[in-house]
Amino acid sequence: MDYTLKETMTIMAAREIRNGDIVFCGTGISMVAAMAAKQISAPDSIIFFETGSIDSCLEEIPLAVADPRVMFGAASNSGLLEAFATMQNPNTGDRVIGILGAAQIDKYGNLNSTCIGNYFQPKTRLSGSGGSCDVASFVSRCLIFMQHEKRKFPIKLDYLTSPGYLVGPGARERAGLKPGGPTAVITNLGVMRFDNDTKEMYLAGYYPGVTPQNILDNMEFSVDISRAIETEPPTERELKILRKRVDPQKLVL
Amino acid sequence: MDYTLKETMTIMAAREIRNGDIVFCGTGISMVAAMAAKQISAPDSIIFFETGSIDSCLEEIPLAVADPRVMFGAASNSGLLEAFATMQNPNTGDRVIGILGAAQIDKYGNLNSTCIGNYFQPKTRLSGSGGSCDVASFVSRCLIFMQHEKRKFPIKLDYLTSPGYLVGPGARERAGLKPGGPTAVITNLGVMRFDNDTKEMYLAGYYPGVTPQNILDNMEFSVDISRAIETEPPTERELKILRKRVDPQKLVL
Amino acid sequence: MNTAQDKVMTLEQAIASYVTDGCHISIGGFTVSRNPMAAVYEIVRQRKKNLHCYAHSNGTGVDELIGGGCVSRLEIAYGGNGKAAPTCIRFKLAIQRGEILFEDYSNYHMSLRFHAGAMGVPFIATLSGLGTDILNIWGFSKEMRAKDPKLPNKKAEVIDNPFGSWTGASKVVLIPAINPDVTIIHVQKADRYGTCRIEGLNFADIDQAKSAKNVIVTCEEIVDAAELREKPEYNQIPFIHVSAVVHVPHGAYPSACYNYYDYDPMYLRQLSNFAKDDKLYKEYLETFVHGVKNHRGLLNLVGQEQLKIIAADARTGYATGLDRR
């Protein structure tokens, strides 16, 4: 069965979601990944949006976190204040897994979604944090979607919008952040994780047909590839659910 | 037309309420005074409770601020957080007039509703602040109901629960409180106000049949009586509304 | 585990599981309304001890917990309960007799403390209480606080406004968050997973629930999740915060439950009379609390006729014309 890279990325992310997780969703592929996980392997995961909707009944794919589609059939509709508190809250926050994207990521998993170039006279102005900085600050597990391109994996971010492990081991704690930090970076070429001790990114998996060297060629900084294995490709069942039940209109995929 | 002291007190307070005021109400006589004002002279005043009810439709007298009677027909039912924020809020807070009671009041209008005697081994433990400290801290105008007895007008409070003018001119500002402070103290004998410059209590009015000396005899500290005049007794119209429309069951009066 | 599992259990189970001796507890409601009385009486019945109780103005519920001998430490804003008890009687006696440790705050302070706990921050700012003994006099000493990791190290802290005179404030009071071990609330409607819909005022129930490690919800009705999900904006507490759901009709009695029943002025008046006398109060507890198996038993003693008298009118949500003198 043929599949696209976007489908692979979606399924790689969906596999990280466990039953019982409260899944913080952004727009686009992160939403599709969360919806796929719920249909495939984590039926009791709870999709939740920064706009205040908890466990929505997603009959159609929302194209924004404020899309009226997230309001239908939810357990509760409130607002931003309640949504972010759910993540900062000591009891519920620990159960949240965030899914984020960015324009740049560094080796410690810090993200830039604010600007390329100088902040005041940027070459490209991006959308900004939205809830990204908040999620990255609060939750104990985070998945990050990236496109593997050199400029997107720079040695130094143009702007640090959302905290990963900051400057390495112990840095989150020294800054006053909650423990946590990114769990996995899912790209169009493979899956990267972070070393328990050094907090540096390493290559955990590469997709069939991709080599670790392909991946290194698409990053400014270098990462350990010694632990990398070929990832299990999307199964027929996963793909079928994704295509038939999650995004039949191909709005995202 | 005959009337009771409680009726006089209620009407004295009601006369202080202006059209457009947002009236913070406690239980008992303060609630009746606010209801009377709305019926008599300030139809567009808004009765509001610390429990979160705004502009309730009070078909029966509530006997507590959480009485289900305050929930009926309101413009909005929320909770404590929203209610107190309405008073701390710079835009709405200035339009709130609070009505409070206490076990003790000093010459600067500070209130004690916590204990008689030592805090840790009190002779009499009272209910405590409730929202009284909050109201007294936030709002620009406050009416206080008291019974005129020596021990209730002491030189020094056993416990300062709710701030009046603290230790005198400028003290609220120095403490960091919002400007404001008590407007009038309405007792079973007369009405006291606070001097603009000294912030000390003075006798503004005494009820028909009461002399300023009667009043002084019922206070530990002394107040200026030079500005005191006899108050206008309750009118027939005021009493009729009070009896027929506000408290026909005589639950409070 | 607070996922979308069925959390319905008996009140006995819920109290036995989540209310442990010495735990930090808060209960919902306000004076005469929506106190989780069935749960309170079950706590007394199970003879729980040394509870550390957080209250704003929790009326009869807190007073019965104190009277029942369950409370050793109390943080409170208001110990009064309407006409029947301008000052709650067992609360008053317990303090006058030195039987419990206590700490005073204001109602806004307590609401903000739950709010900070629900938000996951150590404190929240207010301008309430500056210059008062609420800030000056600490019921729990610095030493006691230093020794107990479940207490903040300070009752409150006054700081200069770090933003100059922004919003006109020169100083602000910071008050510490509360995160109870367990919060118990009584609501009109809940589904089996714990999503709640509160009718009428919510008081501080929402933040009390969200700030707690475990939440027990007692409710008048268990309804289909699908029914609540037709209007998600009216469900104030989503199931992710809830540990146990218990179906207890009249579970707030003798306090009121808006749209279901009024408070019972007769019961509350009698209770106040009993509470004033140690012997009578002991007998009352033995008859009405320990003497019955559960809340149904207490309601049977009260009688159907009395429950009919306090039944809520459909238009107003309370018992219109109820004799409350």
Next chain:
Amino acid sequence: MNTAQDKVMTLEQAIASYVTDGCHISIGGFTVSRNPMAAVYEIVRQRKKNLHCYAHSNGTGVDELIGGGCVSRLEIAYGGNGKAAPTCIRFKLAIQRGEILFEDYSNYHMSLRFHAGAMGVPFIATLSGLGTDILNIWGFSKEMRAKDPKLPNKKAEVIDNPFGSWTGASKVVLIPAINPDVTIIHVQKADRYGTCRIEGLNFADIDQAKSAKNVIVTCEEIVDAAELREKPEYNQIPFIHVSAVVHVPHGAYPSACYNYYDYDPMYLRQLSNFAKDDKLYKEYLETFVHGVKNHRGLLNLVGQEQLKIIAADARTGYATGLDRR
């Protein structure tokens, strides 16, 4: 005057009265939902200038205000708008060209800032942003802040937790309150006095309204106060906060209004195409905004047929099966 007076007026009047050149403004809604677009277009039409705009993720509304030349200063968390504009185009261009002063926060920061403003405190605490450039890099300089009494003296302040390690926090971020001169929200239902009922998500509308000096409410329907008062717990904003009520059916168009209509993917896509080109965008403004008398005029250009396509389905609250590619 925010008493219980009749506050219904025309949109022209409301904008002329409460949105003044240079004023500090916030608008409700979030990306594709419930932006007060009719009010936004009226502001552009009245050629208001130098607005200081506070936004979390206010999508099309803020982008059109910027594109319309009304904004000189912007505090914002997110300038994106769903599929049609992952980064809002006029926002992006204005910053890249140095046309506006701007300051970045996160969505929670902005929500908390309105919350603090509504509560009347100078700041509120969070753990969000520690170690990031959101705290390190200030868009508005210390000097600019010192000179302008309508700005807090600092973007944010990091302090050690004054309560030791209470709630596990060693440090906290304090972020300053916002009190806009005017907030404009679009709601489903309001009464003539300003009491509002929002259906679906409320986003940050409630605190945005309560923190503001003046509030303009545009609404799909003006309903009897008595109707709203049947369920006061569902009315999130009581009339005491509101200055003006304006009846504008489809007042959120082209953004969505839950239970009434969906966002218009076609309009938003076209708008994005126009926005990318200065000349096309100018023509667009001249036709769709300045070229019409009011929102009805814009809706006429769009046509009844298109409005029918985006009409909300009664069960789901949105236009099921709408072509959104």
